[in-house]
Amino acid sequence: GNSVTQMEGPVTLSEEAFLTINCTYTATGYPSLFWYVQYPGEGLQLLLKATKADDKGSNKGFEATYRKETTSFHLEKGSVQVSDSAVYFCALGGFKTIFGAGTRLFVKA
Amino acid sequence: GAVVSQHPSRVICKSGTSVKIECRSLDFQATTMFWYRQFPKKSLMLMATSNEGSKATYEQGVEKDKFLINHASLTLSTLTVTSAHPEDSSFYICSARVPGSVGRTEAFFGQGTRLTVV
Numbered sequence A: 001g002n003s004v005t006q007m008e009g010p011v012t013l014s015e016e017a018f019l020t021i022n023c024t025y026t027a028t029g030y031p032s033l034f035w036y037v038q039y040p041g042e043g044l045q046l047l048l049k050a051t052k053a054d055d056k057g058s059n060k061g062f063e064a065t066y067r068k069e070t071t072s073f074h075l076e077k078g079s080v081q082v083s084d085s086a087v088y089f090c091a092l093g094g095f096k097t098i099f100g101a102g103t104r105l106f107v108k109a
Numbered sequence B: 001g002a003v004v005s006q007h008p009s010r011v012i013c014k015s016g017t018s019v020k021i022e023c024r025s026l027d028f029q030a031t032t033m034f035w036y037r038q039f040p041k042k043s044l045m046l047m048a049t050s051n052e053g054s055k056a057t058y059e060q061g062v063e064k065d066k067f068l069i070n071h072a073s074l075t076l077s078t079l080t081v082t083s084a085h086p087e088d089s090s091f092y093i094c095s096a097r098v099p100g101s102v103g104r105t106e107a108f109f110g111q112g113t114r115l116t117v118v
Helices: none
Strands: A002-004 A011-014 A017-019 A025-026 A033-038 A043-050 A056-059 A063-067 A075-077 A086-093 A105-108 B003-007 B010-013 B018-026 B032-037 B044-051 B069-074 B076-081 B092-096 B112-118
Touching: A011 A017, A011 A025, A017 A105, A025 A033, A025 A086, A033 A056, A033 A063, A043 A063, B003 B092, B010 B018, B018 B032, B018 B092, B018 B112, B032 B069, B032 B076, B044 B069, B076 B092
Parallel strands: A011 A105, B010 B112
Antiparallel strands: A002 A025, A017 A075, A033 A043, A033 A086, A043 A056, A056 A063, A063 A075, A086 A105, B003 B018, B018 B076, B032 B044, B032 B092, B069 B076, B092 B112
């Protein structure tokens, strides 16, 4: 069945460091791919999405490219801020959204 | 984007009592909503799919009689945790997708409800 594998956290970075959170998926067909962010005590917010191969989703300095050949959708940001500290979920679209395990990011000032 | 509102955001209840959580789609009609449970520092576990006008579809291992789901209108689904016990304490989140957009458009999530059973 469909599944999402995300790198385990927590990830701790200093402010202005480069961020990569790996995500790979297994799916039949070509589903949409998403990154959601969850701030402490809150629900999930859509961060970015890509609906087909080679699409690049971007928002708030974050980017991810839908790579069909490597079945990946890695999240990147060139310079993280303390306010980016949160849990990030990679997700596979479909009737039921399938989530990765989540990666907690801590950014130190 | 579409808005999904969940209420209450926090609730504390005594063991043995029941708690109802509401999930509303504010600017679209949702024939299907989803209920998730999130354990501390864990991912989201899909509990059930709520279908307007019909019975909910529960995931394997989820007790139907413990977690009652009602989807009486196109904009409201409710989750009732019956005879709550401390092990039911968790973060519950609902989501909905704009009809006709399966797979291609993101799901919209409520703010979540932190349930604490004492």
